[in-house]
Amino acid sequence: MDWLLIFPLKNMANSTQKKFSISRSHIDGVGLYVNHPYKKGDFIAYIEGEKVVIKKFTPSLSKMGWNWIGTSRYTWINTDKSPFRYINHSCDPNVAIRGERTVYALRSISKGEEITMDYSLTECQDDWLIPRCQCSSSNCRKVIRSIQYLDNNTFKQKKSFIPKKFQEIFINMRKKNT
């Protein structure tokens, strides 16, 4: 748990801080781990942080926004002071977002397990990309892009936990392209 000393969860509500640990992850650098077990459907936390609205990205802004979480087109939550800046992507995630900020469990999660979300489900920036996904799940999509690039089958499988606004973005893009 040395990583806790390197990445202390400072400047955030105590209640949120106590729920998580930051530790090394096989997916990417460090990841977000839960200090309590959760059952499928359980509320885990709200994502705190101010909303950022950007209509046009510059290369330096793109770098800044690497850990932000999308809430709709052009709008993100700045997670710089939130434990969710450490959450890793997985193509087979164990948490998802309801509405804009409510994180809940997609299945049972053990105490000490890393939590992951599918980044594609809350991102619609056209040039956003993870070139080589390291999640190692059996359904890994390898190249991870924003919601509009999901294939129809993946969209159908995941629809029940894709935030409404991103479902709409996916559906509208399909309409435009047909």
Ligand SMILES: [Zn+2]
């Ligand atoms: Zn993957």
